[in-house]
Amino acid sequence: MESTQPSRLTAIALTFMAVIWVSPFSWLILNAFNPLSTGQLEIPSVVGLDNFGEAISGNAGRQFVNSMLIAAGTATLSVVVGISAAYPLSRLKIPGRNAFLWALVLLRMLPAAGVLVPLYFTAQRTGLLNQLGVIIALTILNLPFTLLLLKNFFDTVPIELEEAAYVEGASLFQIVTRIVLPMSRAGIAVVWFFSFTGAWNEFLLPLIFARVQDAFPMSVGLYAAFGQQGAINYGFLTAFSIIYAAPAVGVYFLLRRNMNTGFAGVGVKG
Amino acid sequence: MKNQANPWLTSNLWVLGLGMLPAILLIGILLYFTAWAFAFSFTDLALVGRKSVEWSWVGLENFERLFTRRGFLESLWTTVIFVFFSAIVGQSVLGFLLAAALRGSRSMLRSVVEVCIMLGWLLPDIVAAFLWSATTAQTGLINQLIITPLGLPPVNFINDYALPVVTIANIWKGTAWSYLLFSAALDSVSREVVEAAKVDGATPLQRIWLVQLPIIRPHIATNMLFITIWTFTYFPLIFAMTGGGPGRQTETLAVFLYNQSFARGNLGFGSAISVAMLAIVGFLSLFYLRLLREPK
Numbered sequence: 413m414e415s416t417q418p419s420r421l422t423a424i425a426l427t428f429m430a431v432i433w434v435s436p437f438s439w440l441i442l443n444a445f446n447p448l449s450t451g452q453l454e455i456p457s458v459v460g461l462d463n464f465g466e467a468i469s470g471n472a473g474r475q476f477v478n479s480m481l482i483a484a485g486t487a488t489l490s491v492v493v494g495i496s497a498a499y500p501l502s503r504l505k506i507p508g509r510n511a512f513l514w515a516l517v518l519l520r521m522l523p524a525a526g527v528l529v530p531l532y533f534t535a536q537r538t539g540l541l542n543q544l545g546v547i548i549a550l551t552i553l554n555l556p557f558t559l560l561l562l563k564n565f566f567d568t569v570p571i572e573l574e575e576a577a578y579v580e581g582a583s584l585f586q587i588v589t590r591i592v593l594p595m596s597r598a599g600i601a602v603v604w605f606f607s608f609t610g611a612w613n614e615f616l617l618p619l620i621f622a623r624v625q626d627a628f629p630m631s632v633g634l635y636a637a638f639g640q641q642g643a644i645n646y647g648f649l650t651a652f653s654i655i656y657a658a659p660a661v662g663v664y665f666l667l668r669r670n671m672n673t674g675f676a677g678v679g680v681k682g
Numbered sequence: 683m684k685n686q687a688n689p690w691l692t693s694n695l696w697v698l699g700l701g702m703l704p705a706i707l708l709i710g711i712l713l714y715f716t717a718w719a720f721a722f723s724f725t726d727l728a729l730v731g732r733k734s735v736e737w738s739w740v741g742l743e744n745f746e747r748l749f750t751r752r753g754f755l756e757s758l759w760t761t762v763i764f765v766f767f768s769a770i771v772g773q774s775v776l777g778f779l780l781a782a783a784l785r786g787s788r789s790m791l792r793s794v795v796e797v798c799i800m801l802g803w804l805l806p807d808i809v810a811a812f813l814w815s816a817t818t819a820q821t822g823l824i825n826q827l828i829i830t831p832l833g834l835p836p837v838n839f840i841n842d843y844a845l846p847v848v849t850i851a852n853i854w855k856g857t858a859w860s861y862l863l864f865s866a867a868l869d870s871v872s873r874e875v876v877e878a879a880k881v882d883g884a885t886p887l888q889r890i891w892l893v894q895l896p897i898i899r900p901h902i903a904t905n906m907l908f909i910t911i912w913t914f915t916y917f918p919l920i921f922a923m924t925g926g927g928p929g930r931q932t933e934t935l936a937v938f939l940y941n942q943s944f945a946r947g948n949l950g951f952g953s954a955i956s957v958a959m960l961a962i963v964g965f966l967s968l969f970y971l972r973l974l975r976e977p978k
Contacts, residue, residue, distance in 0.1 A: 426784070427795075430798040430799075433801070433854065434801065435823060436823065437801070439817060494705065496704065497701060497706070503698075504691065516712075518963065518964055518967050519960075526716070526956035527718075529722065529943075529949055529953075530719060552708045552711055555709060578690040609804065612806065613806040613807055615807065616918070630806075631806060631807075653812060660806065661800075661805075
């Protein structure tokens, strides 16, 4: 099928675009591997990993752990809460459920700063101005999307399979864990991934919730390091940025095959 | 629940209900907080000082200020330009072209291009802002590679062309989403239909314009809905790159909202801005949902 192969001209254009797309990374990489970095775009005279050593030790290492806790915690909690509600939502014909879910998603479009103030006051009163508080708050903010996407994925699992399993004597728990969940694995992976990267990147909420430096995640840490006026340590910042960017990129490549199938479900009319 | 005879569901209703409980609780909290934010918009609540404790109801005063004071309308216009060029024109057209060009090819090229675009999307907002500030700086990549070799003096892009720079940075960051969605959508168009059009003598352009585009129309509308709303309320990239400046050139509504609520501490006025944003977003969504529902 010759028509599905891109022509040579298209291939050149695409390659050119790919090069442009990654070119901004040159500065980041050149500085990160240059122990004598000055923040200029230049070929380093010495190449070394000193910056990375600095970026994983002490405070910076602690911030990595904090970010990981927040992101993995939020993603897992969102998926667990989401699944246990999305399956009934998908199977029971509750009137107005679609309109309700869409309304929630739209509501969630309210700029996060709007709900930030009530969130802060409540967390303060319940003593949740910590990692756990950030995880719960982010889960609340994620939930409308999580529910809508998971419900869409469960909708695509044919109910006949569940009927057959019931006839064979399977319990509800078995039906869900042996049929529904495996069949919507791709969708669950997508939702988990979205929640993970969302929480990993989140900046505003931890900035307000994290009271002490020990509790800073990497986003706040990077921002704070920027703010230190005067001698900006570009070598450290670029290495820190690369480490900060790595897990989201890594998780994506781990889930890549699932992602591409899972995306088909996002476009399906909700 | 009437036309349903699925015994494994109906005999376990209480289990299913129990499963929904945590989600219902959390959604309840979200609704409660949103109602709270609405209520704030009718007060003169402040972040610090006397009015953070002794606030009072001021009726529609905050909403009047949106239109009578400078700031809101200018920000709205900046936001419209930003959304139109970075999301609707940039991300979605570029994403579609890429998806169409790479469709069906299982080559190395597809993987390479996909990975390159995804890198932008996966990068945390703050890192992306850091990267683009450096790239467009006076000693940055664009100046060193293009402007200086041409014999021109270096340009301080982030100062002189702030809005175009953040627009391009956002296209760079966000195109992957549109690409992935359109890619999945085009894969769902059956090969037979396209082949049939080809047999009937349709040119490649006609095959895209007259066959594939109408079929993936719901996907286009969904994509538009998501990216318009996201870009409309997008905050970290612009804030970390320019803080809304120079002057107010890049002060989109999200940045305006932050500056008013947290930099100046006018929580009441800030809430009014977010309510206005919600109204605009809701209006846009209804428009897109209509587009989505109406079959041609």
